[in-house]
Amino acid sequence: MKNKVLFIIVLNQIDLLDDLLLKFSDEVGQAATVLDSVGMAQHLSQLDETKIFSTIKPLIISDHTENKTIYSVIPEEDLDLARQTVRSVMKDIGKPDTGIMFAVPVLFQEGIRE
Secondary structure (H helix, E strand, O other): OOOEEEEEEOOOOOOOHHHHHHHHHOOOOOOEEEEEEEEHHHHHHHOOOOOOOOOHHHHHHHOOOOEEEEEEEEHHHHHHHHHHHHHHHHOOOOOOEEEEEEEEEOOOOOOOOO
């Protein structure tokens, strides 16, 4: 088995989801799974004021209410291409409320077609 990684993107700008998936499929050529998700800051911002200090609540309030978490098992040699593909759609991933991406090694896989 070639070395594989689990490539994960947490997309805050969900309006980019379709473009990202289409480009990822075209450029990287791998399937992906999309999950609805909510970040900790988003969840905490909805808590009752008695559970969270009102002085820090404005620091964690986000403009969006949901995320999409995308994950795909890809060959390690495609990792740079996958990162470039995400950056081409998301533009500046370093800005707040844009998203994050990371990868972790896959020790084994079953049920994934090569």
